[in-house]
Each structure stands twice: as structure tokens, then as C-alpha cells.
Amino acid sequence: MRKTLLESLTHGSLTEPAPAPDDSALAELATKVDRAAQARLGRSLAIRQVDAGSCNGCELEIHALSNAFYDIERFGLRFVASPRHADVLLVTGPVTKNMRQALERTYNATPDPKWVVAVGGCAIDGGIFKGSYASVGGVSAVVPVDLHINGCPPSPTDLLKGLLALLEHVGGKG
Amino acid sequence: MGILDGIPHVSAALSHRPWPRAVVTEAGWQAAIDRLVEGGLTLLGFWGEPTAVHMAMLDAGSAEIAVVSYECTAGTFPSVASRHPPALRLERTIHDLFGLAPTLADDLRPWLDHYAWGKSYPLSGRNTSRDARPYQFLPAEGEALHQVAVGPVHAGTIEPGHFRFTANGEHVVRLEQWLGYTHKGIESLMQGASLEAAAKLANRTSGDSAVAYAFGFARAVEAALQIEAPRRATLLRALMAELERLANHLGDIGAICNDASFALMHAQTGILRERCLRAANVAFGHRLMMDVIVPGGVTRDIAADGVSALRALLAELQKVFPRLIELYDNTASLQDRTVTTGIVKAEYARQFGAGGYVGRASGRDFDARRATAYPPYHALSFEVPVLQAGDVNARVWIRIREVEQSIVLIEQILDQLGPGELETALPARIGHGACEGMTLTEAFRGDVLVWLRLDGALRVERCHLRDASWFQWPLLETAIEGNIIADFPLCNKSFNCSYSGVDL
Secondary structure (H helix, E strand, C coil): HEEEEEEEECCCCCCCCCCCCCCHHHHHHHHCCHHHHHHHCCEEEEEEEECCCCCCCCHHHHCCCCCCCCCCCHHHHHCCCCCHCEEEEECCCCCEEHHHHHHHHHHHHHCCEEEEEEEEHHHHHHHHCCCCCCCCCCHHHHHCCCEECCCCCCCCCHHHHHHHHHHHHHHHCC | CHHHCCCCCEEEEECCEECCCEEEEHHHHHHHHHHHHHHHCEEEEEEEECCCEEEEEEECCCCCEEEEEEEECEEECCCCCCCCCCHHHHHHHHHHCCEEEEEECCCCCCCCCCCCCCCCCCCCCCCCCCCCCCCCCCCCCCEEEEEEEEECCCCCCCCCCCCEEECCEEEEEEEEEECCCCCHHHHHHHCCCCHHHHHHHHHCCCCHHHHHHHHHHHHHHHHHHCCCCCCHHHHHHHHHHHHHHHHHHHHHHHHHHHHHHHHHHHHHHHHHHHHHHHHHHHHHHHCCCCCCECEEEEEECCCCCHHHHHHHHHHHHHHHHHHHHHHHHHCHHCCCCCCCCCCCHHHHHHHHHCCCHHCCCCCCCCHHHHHHHHCCCCHHCCCCCCCCCCHHHHHHHHHHHHHHHHHHHHHHHHHHHCCCCCCCCCCCCCCCCCCEEEEEEEEECEEEEEEEEEEECCCEEEEEEEEEHCCCCHHHHHCCCCEEHHHHHHHHHHCCCCCHHHHH
């Protein structure tokens, strides 16, 4: 194990360069995010992830954002345990009817200014679970959505592009 | 003697493959329950249809499997759960979805139904209403006891569910789970779906087991249609299944250590997990390998540089993983948290037919890859690790040994991968009535059961997907008893049960 630690010290970082923010994500944002709120936030975002009924595929890739390759914290993006500490809700799933109230309450517990990022194909309109008696059919049916990150599930790079787009925008650069 | 020889039955379903299914009278149903209660048989699955219920059972000695069906002519069936506790949540689910009532049931509280769907008994085909009542947790009473309610939204990036702890100081005296939050109505969406659409739904039953579910679904369709996927396709399927097992075990071993505040392990296994997913992406074009396995075979061949990517992955794992095992084994502060924590009694693991590392860490020597020897595992050699201690440490060690076995399996598969077809053509239609198929497939967390019935035009009439977690979640309730609340994340992570897979 000492050998592994030593190698970690001498072989340099695994962390990869940051991807360029996604153009379409930026465009979607530009219309939706209030510029006045941007200046107040600074270059740091606290994220509360909410699984509103996903298959768990999106969660696995969101987890991967914290591994040594992506190391999300270097961009000022941080996962927090409570909605009260959060600027962004990262919501996955086709939003089941059984999770609707929990999502609403999490949203209401998040202080303003706040943004909602809907992650994955299901979060847009229910995806392949659309039309089920048990699903409301997408995050925007329950809370206002500022950005969609598509994919089934979106790769960590896709997630990072979307979040960076959000960060650049709320940071006042956009 | 076959399972059904000892159970009086009225008729056998001829189109059910590969194992027999028989319709039984009340006496036969009770006889089957008797065998479960005595421990001669293990409950593998329990599911409903609008006017019938089915139980799949395993004879652990002979590895024989059979299904018994009971026609609910009066809308009722004799309760299984009142005599055999592993059936409880499945029985409550059957009532929630189909409105069929178990007679003499002790517990008929809703399980998946949170009264939010806007309809009762959604799969019953009837319009019956149900009285909405607040959910009643089971009582735990005493002067010094207090309750801690957790979820459905948790502090970490995990799936939603509710945990109700009753504690005496730090010590948990009762944990009760209430799930159903991610219920998406998968079995209802399956009804009438084309095989293509249904395979996609199966893939997304539990995202971490996408390959295992697709594998199980495809094999169930093939069993029903009496066709076989080509050899190269079965090898590629197993390759993906073992990659999925590797990625999950690696991620979880680190996450368990992280819950014991040992972050170094988490960082190191996180690197290995990411390497698995990247190799999977190179080889099969998707990090979680979704939608590659379909009924009949696989939709794509391994990419030209896939084999070298996988060989490089194995080389890295063989270099780094032994050092991580050594680190786990030699860190006293970590062992202090995992040894003797969250013990699952061998007796419960057997009674509940607990699959995967939960069962194997508590002495239950069962692995669907070996027990049902489905292709290509019948021609591959691997060991199934079994331990007796049943604690968090034993579950970690089973996973460590399974990582090693998956490496061995992937090597064998790469060596055997000759040229060949990728898909066997499905018939356009079968033309005569329905056919039924059932499979057990070993996912990383245990056996996944898929049962389905296809109509003449190859559409899904009914499909039931049973995750290993059905029989593992209740054991987590027993494992935490007497431990402290602070050890719950550690116990929970060592199980890593699926929420989506049981909520469906």
C-alpha cells in the first residue's frame, strides 16, 4: 500500500482538464436565469441531489463526479447534505407520484436564489416511464426547472458541462 | 422426487419453460407453504395477476425450481406471509397492485401504495376504491425509547426511502423500513409492450444492475420461445455482467470503508471503478452497458479496441487491487468498525433465501450462475465464496473474493471469444396462444428473477421482475438491532439493497 501512496505522489494527478461548457445548455440558461441573482452568488455552488424516482443510473454517474478523474470540487461545486445549504437542486427521475411531495418540500426548504437542474432523460418528461399511473412525467411538472442535462444516464462529462454552464452563468460571466 | 410431486395440483401449464408451473387447489397451496415453512423449499418469487397468484420455489438440495399458481376465484388467496415471513412485502404488494386479498393475513398495510396514484389496485383491471389511511408503523414501546425518522430524502446521493428507528439511547431496538417512493409502475408499462420497449424497461429497473436485468429478461424471452442466443452473444453477455459486478463491488467496497471514515480506500476504489466504466464504454459504447443485451442476443459486437481496453483494465486491477485488500486487512481502525457489526444470522439468511453477498456472508451457498448453470457459465470455471460470520466484514470479504472471481471470468471469456453470430432471429409471431418463460440471473447483489408471458404476436402480456433486495431489505432490519444508529450507514452500505428494483 505504501507503494500505491508513493506512486500517487509521484505520478501526478489523474484529474482531467475541464470540459467546455455545453453551448445548448448555455443557451437554455441564458433565457431562464435571473441576472440580478448572479452577482450575489460568487463562484461557488452548493448542490443538493434529489432522487425523485430514478432507476439509480443517474446517481451512479453523479457519484462519479467526485472521483479523482473529475474531482468536481475544484470547480467550486460541492454536494451538501441539506437543501438549506444548497443553491442548486440536482433532480433525477421521472418524478414518481410517491416522491412528488418530498420534492416539493425539498424545493421549498431551499433558500432563494436557487436553481433546479433536471438530470437524465426521465427528468425531462418521464422518459420511458411516461404515461405510467405512478409518474407525474418530469421535474418541471412539480418545480420550475432552469436547466436540463440529457442522457440515459448523462456521463460525468455531460453533467460537468451542464453544471459549468450554470456556474459560469450564475457567477456573472454570462 | 420433483417439487411438484409432493404438492397436489390440478393441472400443469404446458407452455411454461424451462421449469414447470402447475395450478394448485387450496390444499396444494397450503402444502407448498408447509414446505417453505419447514425449510425444504426456498421462496424465490411471489407475484400476482388480476385473478391469480404465483409462487416460485427452489429446492436448495437439488437446485430444482417450480412455480405453483392459485386461481383467486373469490378475489382472495390463503396468506403465505402469515406463515412464512419472507413473503410479507410481496404479499402486501400483490394486494396493492391487484386488490387480491390474502385471507387470515396479519399485516395488510399498503407497501407500494402511498395513496398518491389517484387510483387503487392499478393492475387489477377493475375500478375499486380503497380507503386512504395514514401509514402505521409497528409499535415499539418503553419509557426510555425515542424515534428517529430518516428520509425519504437522505443526506447523501442515494435513492429515496424512509427509515424509522426506535432507539434506547444510542442503541437501535427496532428499525422499520417504508419504501415505495420510486414506484414507477414498471410492470404496468410492460403490459402490452413490444419486446424492444420491454427490454428497455427491464434495463432500467435498477440502474446498477442494468446488464443483469437485460440478461435475465432476454433469457426469459428466449426460454419462452425455445430459442438460444449464439455462443458469442452469450460470452459477450457474461463479459458485461462480470464488468458490471466488478464496477459495483469496487465502488461499494470503497463506499463501505468511507462510511467508516476511511476515505483513502474510497478514493482508490473510485479510480478502479471509473476505469471499469471507461473500459465498458470503449468496449460496448455505454458506461453502464445499457440496451446492448436484447432477446435473441446482443445488439453490438465488442469494439475493435475493446479487448485491449479490457486486458489493460485487468492488468491494472491485478496490480492495484491486492494492495487495497492488504490495506483493508491491516487497518485496525477500519476492522474495528466492520467486524461483528450488523450480523445477519445464518438461520435468517436461509429462511429468507437471501441472495448475493448478503446470503453468502451468512453461510448460504447459492449463486444462480452455478445453480442454474446458464450459458455461458456452464462452460466457465469460477468459485463461489462463502463465509459464516454474517457481519459487515464478511460481506466486504465476499465482495473482495467476487472481484477476484470476476477477473478470472473475464480472462476466460476473452480467451474463449471466437468469431460467431451475435443474434438468433426471433419468430415474427408464435401464432398459437401464449408462452411463458422464467429465469434466475445473478446480478452483483444477488439473483434476479424474471417471469413473463408473451402473447401470439410476441408482446408482453405480463412480466414480473424480482430483485434480490426483496429478501435482503428485511434482513437489514434484523442486522441493525442492538447496533448503534451511527453504524447504520455502514450496515446499509454493506447490503446496498436496491430501492428502484423493489419499488418497480
